[in-house]
Amino acid sequence: MLSLNHFLVLSGILFSIGTAGVFLRRNLITILLSIEIMLNAVNLTFVAVGRYLGTVDGQIITFFVMTVAAAEAAVGLALVISLFRHRETLSPDAFTTLRW
Amino acid sequence: MLLLIPLLPLVGFLINAFLGRRLPKVVSGGIACLVMVASFVVSLMSALTASRGVDHAIQQTVFSWITSGDFQIPFALRLDPLASVMILVVTGIGSLIHIYSTAYMHEETDSEYARYFSYLNLFAAFMLVLVLGANFPVMFVGWEGVGLCSYLLIGFWFRKKSAADAGKKAFVVNRIGDFGFLLGMLLLFATFSTLDFQEVASKVAMRAPEAGWGVLTIATLLLFLGATGKSAQIPLYVWLPDAMEGPTPVSALIHAATMVTAGVYMIGRNAVLFTHAPYTLAIVAGIGVATALMAGTIGLVQNDIKRVLAYSTVSQLGYMFLAMGVGAYAAGIFHLYTHAFFKALLFLGSGAVIHALAGEQDLRNMGGLKKGLPITYWTFVIGALAIAGIFPLSGFFSKDEILFRTFSSGRTVMWAIGLLTAFLTATYMFRLVFLAFHGERRHDAPPEHPEEEEPAAQAAAGDLHGAHAAAHSSPPAPRTPDPGHARAHVDHGHAAHLHDAPPAMAIVLIVLAIGSIAAGIVGIPHALGGSNEIEAFLAPSFEAHATAPANSEFQIAPPPGEFVALGRVEPHETADTGTELILMAVSLGVAVAGIGLAVYFWLPNRGASERVAQSAAPVYRLLLNKYHVDELYDAAIVQPIKQGSTLLLWKGADAALIDGAVNGVGAAVRGASGSLRRLQTGSIRAYAASLFLGVVLILGWYLMR
Numbered sequence: 065m066l067s068l069n070h071f072l073v074l075s076g077i078l079f080s081i082g083t084a085g086v087f088l089r090r091n092l093i094t095i096l097l098s099i100e101i102m103l104n105a106v107n108l109t110f111v112a113v114g115r116y117l118g119t120v121d122g123q124i125i126t127f128f129v130m131t132v133a134a135a136e137a138a139v140g141l142a143l144v145i146s147l148f149r150h151r152e153t154l155s156p157d158a159f160t161t162l163r164w
Numbered sequence: 165m166l167l168l169i170p171l172l173p174l175v176g177f178l179i180n181a182f183l184g185r186r187l188p189k190v191v192s193g194g195i196a197c198l199v200m201v202a203s204f205v206v207s208l209m210s211a212l213t214a215s216r217g218v219d220h221a222i223q224q225t226v227f228s229w230i231t232s233g234d235f236q237i238p239f240a241l242r243l244d245p246l247a248s249v250m251i252l253v254v255t256g257i258g259s260l261i262h263i264y265s266t267a268y269m270h271e272e273t274d275s276e277y278a279r280y281f282s283y284l285n286l287f288a289a290f291m292l293v294l295v296l297g298a299n300f301p302v303m304f305v306g307w308e309g310v311g312l313c314s315y316l317l318i319g320f321w322f323r324k325k326s327a328a329d330a331g332k333k334a335f336v337v338n339r340i341g342d343f344g345f346l347l348g349m350l351l352l353f354a355t356f357s358t359l360d361f362q363e364v365a366s367k368v369a370m371r372a373p374e375a376g377w378g379v380l381t382i383a384t385l386l387l388f389l390g391a392t393g394k395s396a397q398i399p400l401y402v403w404l405p406d407a408m409e410g411p412t413p414v415s416a417l418i419h420a421a422t423m424v425t426a427g428v429y430m431i432g433r434n435a436v437l438f439t440h441a442p443y444t445l446a447i448v449a450g451i452g453v454a455t456a457l458m459a460g461t462i463g464l465v466q467n468d469i470k471r472v473l474a475y476s477t478v479s480q481l482g483y484m485f486l487a488m489g490v491g492a493y494a495a496g497i498f499h500l501y502t503h504a505f506f507k508a509l510l511f512l513g514s515g516a517v518i519h520a521l522a523g524e525q526d527l528r529n530m531g532g533l534k535k536g537l538p539i540t541y542w543t544f545v546i547g548a549l550a551i552a553g554i555f556p557l558s559g560f561f562s563k564d565e566i567l568f569r570t571f572s573s574g575r576t577v578m579w580a581i582g583l584l585t586a587f588l589t590a591t592y593m594f595r596l597v598f599l600a601f602h603g604e605r606r607h608d609a610p611p612e613h614p615e616e617e618e619p620a621a622q623a624a625a626g627d628l629h630g631a632h633a634a635a636h637s638s639p640p641a642p643r644t645p646d647p648g649h650a651r652a653h654v655d656h657g658h659a660a661h662l663h664d665a666p667p668a669m670a671i672v673l674i675v676l677a678i679g680s681i682a683a684g685i686v687g688i689p690h691a692l693g694g695s696n697e698i699e700a701f702l703a704p705s706f707e708a709h710a711t712a713p714a715n716s717e718f719q720i721a722p723p724p725g726e727f728v729a730l731g732r733v734e735p736h737e738t739a740d741t742g743t744e745l746i747l748m749a750v751s752l753g754v755a756v757a758g759i760g761l762a763v764y765f766w767l768p769n770r771g772a773s774e775r776v777a778q779s780a781a782p783v784y785r786l787l788l789n790k791y792h793v794d795e796l797y798d799a800a801i802v803q804p805i806k807q808g809s810t811l812l813l814w815k816g817a818d819a820a821l822i823d824g825a826v827n828g829v830g831a832a833v834r835g836a837s838g839s840l841r842r843l844q845t846g847s848i849r850a851y852a853a854s855l856f857l858g859v860v861l862i863l864g865w866y867l868m869r
Contacts, residue, residue, distance in 0.1 A: 086852055095848075151817025156848045 071112035078105035092147065092154045098142045103133045166224040166241040169251060170292035171204040176285035184278020192274070193266040196281035200288060201263045204255035211248035220245050220704045223298060230301070232384035237359065240242050241299035246432055246705035248294040249497060249698075253504045256424050258288050259671045261417040267668035268413050268519060278409070280320060287313035291422055295429065297867055300349045303430070304677055307345065307394065310423045311338045317418060318410040318644040330406040339402040340391015340501075342654045343580030345430075352437075355379050362708075363437040369708035373440045384437055384444040388451075391427025396478050397485060399457045402794055404478055408470040412515030415470060420477045420511050421504040428484040428500050435493045435706035449570075451490025453578045453585075456482025458791065464595070465777075465787040467527050469514045472596050476551065477507055479585060483566050493706045494571035494699040498687045499562035501698070505683045506550035506559055509676035510593075513544035516665040516673065517600060527596065532605035536662035539670045543677040548597050548678040552590035558684030560752070565689060568747050583754055590758025598766040642747060691744040 078101055085098025107126045114122020144154065151158050176199035214222045221244035230237040242259060243251070262284060263465025269280050294306025312335075319331025353359050356367045374380045391397070398402035407419045419423070431438055431448065438445055463475035480503050487496030518525055520537055529641045534541045550557040553564065563586060571579040634776045665673060686701075765773040777784045786792070845851075 087849055133382030154355065159848070163844050 068116045071108060075105045075109040075112070076157055077104075078108065082096075090145045090155050090157070092156055095156065096137065096144070099123065099140075100133060103129055165206070165213075166222065166243055166296060168206045168256070169203050169210065169296065170241075170289045172199040172206065173285040173288040173292065175199060177282050177289060178771055179280035180278045180285065184282055185275045186268045187274070187278060188267075189270065189277050192278040192281055193262075195267065196285050197259065197262045200255060200259040200358075201287060203288070203292070203416070204259050207248075207251040207255045211252060214243045214246065214248055215701070223403050232700075237299060237300055237301050240298035240360075241293075241302070242361070243296060244705045245702050246429070246497060247295050248693040249501055249702065250425075250429055251292060252407070253293060253501055254288065254291050257421045257508050258291075258417060260675060261413050261421075261508065263510070263517070264415040264416075264672040266410075266609065266667050267666045268515055269411065279646050280317075280757075283313055283320070284414070284417070287317065287418060287423070291426075294426055299350070299361060303433075304345065304349065307390070307430075308342065310343065310418070310426065311335065314338070314423055317414040318407045319412065320410055324409070327409040328572055330403075330409040334403040334407050337400050338393045341390045342399050343390075344386045344388075344393070344796040345390025348383045348390065351379065351383040351386060355615050361433060364434070365708040368437050368440050370442060375441055375442075376552065377443065380437065380445045381441040384441040385447065386436065386620055387430065387437075388427075388448055391430055391485075392451065394430075395424050395427030395481050395485070396416055397427070397481060398458065401459065401478050402797060403792070404659060405471050405474040405508060408468070408474050412470065412511060412518060415474070415857070416508045416511030416515065419474065420507040421670070423530060424477065424481060425484070425500045425504070428481065428488060428496055431485075431488045432493050432497050432706065436708045438488070445491060445814070446490050449486050449575065449578060452482045452485025452487075452489055452563030453581045454482070455479070456486065456585040457581050458587075460592065460687045462787055463592045463791050464588060465784060467526050468525050469517065469530070469596065469600060470511070470525055472527070472554075472592060473507070473510055473514060476510075476589065476592065479589065480507065480551070481581065482562060483585070486570060486578065487566040490570050490573040490575060490578075492566060492573075494702045495565040495569050496563065499566055502550070502558035502562040502680075502683045502687075505679040506547045506557075509543060509547040509673065509680050510551065512669070512673055513540050513547060516540040516669055517544075520664065520668070527599045529606055530600040532601070533662070534601040535856045537601075537664045539664050539673060543599070545597060547680055548593040551749060552593055552760075553586055553758060554683075555752055557681050559680075560755075561684035561687045561689065564748050564751055565687065567687075567751055568744055571637050571747055572743070572767045583751060587754045587761075590755045591762045593767050594759045598762060602767060616698055669777050671710040689744065691741045691748070693812065800842055 082098045082100075082102030082105060085101065086095050089095055089098065105131055110122040110126045110129070112122070114120060114126075147159060148154055176196050179195055180187075180192050187195075188317055210222065214220060221242060223240060223242045225238045225240045227239050229239040262281070264282070267335060272280065290306045290309025290313060292306070294303055295485070297303035297306055315331045315335040318334050319328045321327045322331070349359065352364060356364050358367070369379065371380070389400075393400040404419055404424065408415055409434065438448070456615050457477035459475045459482060463472050463479060466472045466475060480499070484496045486505070487493070487499060516537065517533060517540060520533070520540070521530065524530065537622060546557070552557040555559045567579055567582050567586070570582055585627065664670065686698045687696055689696050695760065708769075765776070791796075
C-alpha cells in the first residue's frame with residue numbers, strides 16, 4: 065500500500081533531480097525544464113498531502129502552481145529565444161553583463 | 165513728551181536713509197539740522213519741567229517691551245537732573261555739529277551727504293535712548309546703537325582702507341567692553357531680580373558698602389569694563405585715536421563730546437551701586453588717572469592734529485573717571501559737560517584747518533595759519549585755554565573741582581598725577597596751537613592727488629625733523645587727507661589759496677567758544693563765592709530714592725541718605741576754603757607753566773624741542789609709538805587668536821574634524837560597497853546557489869529549533 069511517505073520520498077527525489085539540473089546543466093532550456101521538474105515535485109507534495117488530509121486545498125494550490133508554471137515557461141522561453149538571437153549560445157555563463 | 169526727544173532724530177534718519185538719495189543737499193542737511201534743533205527745544209522744555217517736578221524727574225513708559233512671567237522690562241524713559249544735563253549736551257552740541265557739517269561735508273555727492281546725515285541723526289537717536297533709558301536693557305539698546313553708528317561713521321569713507329580698518333577696530337574693541345556690560349547687567353539681575361536703575365539703587369542702598377570682593381564689586385567691575393570700552397580707557401582705549409579716520413565733525417560729536425562720555429554717564433547713573441563697591445571705585449580712579457597721564461604723554465609728541473586731540477580726549481576722559489572713582493560724581497559730570505564744549509570747539513577748529521588746507525592733517529606741514537584763518541585761530545586759542553584750565557574759562561572750574569575732590573579724599577598721589585597731566589595738557593595743547601598757527605608757513609601746495617602727497621610730506625618731514633626721521637626707522641606715514649576734500653580742492657588749483665571757515669562753520673565755532681568760556685558759570689565753587697549750582701542740581705540723581713516702587717519686596721526703606729553718605733566725600737565739611745584756594749592757585753600755576761613750556765619750545769626756538777627730542781631719543785620714540793600698545797595687543801591678543809583660529813579652529817576643527825567626518829562617511833560607504841559589490845557576479849548559478857543555500861539555512865533553522 066502506498067503511504068504518504070512514498071509520495072514525499074518521490075517528491076524529494078524529483079526536487080533533487082530538478083535542483084541538480086539547475087546547477088549542473090549548461091543550457092538555459094534544460095535549466096528551465098529542471099525548474100519545471102522542481103515545480104512538479106512540489107505539486108506532487110501538495111496533492112499527496114491534500115489527499116492524506118482529505119481536503120481539496122492541495123489540489124487547488126496545484127492548479128495555481130501549474131498556471132504560474134505555464135506563464136513562466138512562456139516568458140522564459142521567449143527570453144531564451146531573445147538571448148539566443150543576441151549571443152548565438154544558450155550557456156548561462158555567457159550572460160554576465162550585470163556583474164560588478 | 166520724552167519719547168519725542170529720541171524720536172525726532174530717528175524720523176530724520178528715516179527720511180534721509182530712504183529718500184536722501186533723491187534729495188538735494190539743502191533739504192537733506194536741513195532736515196537733519198531741523199530735527200536736532202527741534203529735539204533740543206523739546207529737551208530744554210522737558211528739562212525745565214523735570215527740574216520743577218516732584219523728586220526732580222519725569223518718567224514715561226512707552227510700551228511694555230519684554231514680558232515673561234514675573235520678568236517685566238518696560239521701554240521706559242526717565243529724565244532726571246543727570247539725564248537733563250546729558251540730553252542738553254547731546255542735542256545742543258549735536259545741533260551745532262550738524263550745522264557745522266552742512267558746510268564741512270559740502271563737497272560730498274548728494275547721496276553720500278544724505279548718508280552722512282542719516283548716520284548722524286541715527287547716532288543722536290541712539291545716544292538719547294542711552295541717556296534717557298530708565299533701565300539697563302533700554303540703556304543697552306542705546307549703548308549698542310551708538311557703537312554701531314560710531315562704526316558706520318568712522319568708516320564713512322570706507323573706500324579708504326585705513327578708515328574701514330579703524331571702523332572695524334572700534335567695533336571689535338567696543339564689543340569686548342559690551343560683553344562686560346552685558347555680564348554685569350545679568351549679574352545684577354540675578355542678584356536683585358530687577359534691572360530698573362531706581363529699583364537697583366534702592367535695593368543696593370539697603371546693604372552696607374561691600375568690604376571685599378563681593379557680588380557688587382564684581383558686577384560694577386564688569387560694568388566698568390563696558391565703560392572702558394565705550395569711553396576709551398586703559399585697557400580698551402586703543403580704538404579712539406584710530407577713530408580719527410572719520411570725518412572731523414564726527415570726531416567732534418561722537419569721539420569727543422558725546423558718545424565717549426557714555427561710560428562716565430553710566431557710572432554716574434549707577435552712582436549708588438558704585439558707591440557700595442569701594443574696591444571698584446578705587447580701580448576706577450586708578451585706571452582714570454593712569455589713562456589721563458599716559459594719553460597726555462602720548463599726545464605730547466603726536467604729529468597728526470586730530471590724533472593729538474584724540475589723545476587729549478582720552479586724557480580728559482581719564483579725569484572724569486578719576487572724579488567718578490573718588491566719589492565726586494557731580495564733578496565728573498561737570499567736567500563732561502564743560503569738556504563737551506571745548507573739545508567740540510577744538511575738533512571743529514581743527515576741522516576748519518583741515519578744510520582750509522585741503523585735507524592736510526600733519527602738524528609738520530602747517531604753521532603760520534594765524535593770518536589766514538583769524539576766526540579759527542582765536543576760537544581755537546579759547547578752546548586751548550579752556551582745556552588747559554586757565555582761570556575764568558570753563559575748564560578751570562571743572563578740572564579744579566576734580567583735582568580738589570581727589571586731594572580732599574586723601575589720594576594725594578593721584579592728585580599729583582592729575583596735576584602733572586594738567587601740566588602736560590597745557591603743554592601739548594599749546595604745542596598744537598603754535599605748530600599750526602604760528603611761525604612760518606610750511607605747507608606749500610595742496611597735493612594734486614592724495615597718492616602724491618606722501619612723498620611730498622615725507623620730504624617736508626625730512627627737512628624739519630631730519631634727526632627724528634633718521635633715528636626712527638619708519639616715521640609715521642602722513643595721513644592721506646580726507647578724500648572728499650582732496651578731490652574737491654584739485655579744482656582750486658594753487659598754493660596761496662587759504663580760506664577761513666565758511667559762515668556755517670564760523671558761527672558754530674563762535675557759539676562753542678562762548679560756551680567754552682561761560683559754561684563754567686554753573687559750577688563756580690563756594691570758595692570763589694559761587695554756589696556750585698550744578699552739584700546741587702545733580703545731587704538727586706546720585707542718591708537712592710526712598711520712593712521705591714510699590715512692588716519691591718523691601719517695603720520699609722531706610723532714609724536714603726544714610727548709607728549713601730558712607731561712601732561719599734563731603735569736602736566742604738572736611739576741607740576748608742583755604743586749602744581749596746591754594747590748590748586752585750597751584751593748578752592754575754601749573755597750567756600757566758605748561759603753556760610757558762610750550763612757548764619756550766615751540767614759539768621762538770623750535771630747535772630746542774628737537775634737541776630735547778634727540779637727547780631723549782628712546783623716550784621720544786616710545787611716546788611717538790604710543791608705548792607700543794598696539795603692537796603689544798597685536799602680539800598678545802590678536803596674533804594668538806588669529807593663530808588659534810587658523811591652526812585649531814580652521815585647520816583643526818573645521819577642515820580636519822568636520823570635513824573629515826563628512827568625507828569619511830563617504831569614503832567608508834564607498835569602501836564597504838567596493839567589497840560588497842563583488843557579490844554581484846552576474847552568474848545565474850551563483851545567485852541560484854545563494855538562494856538555495858538561504859532556503860536551506862532558514863528551513864534548517866526552523867527544523868532544528
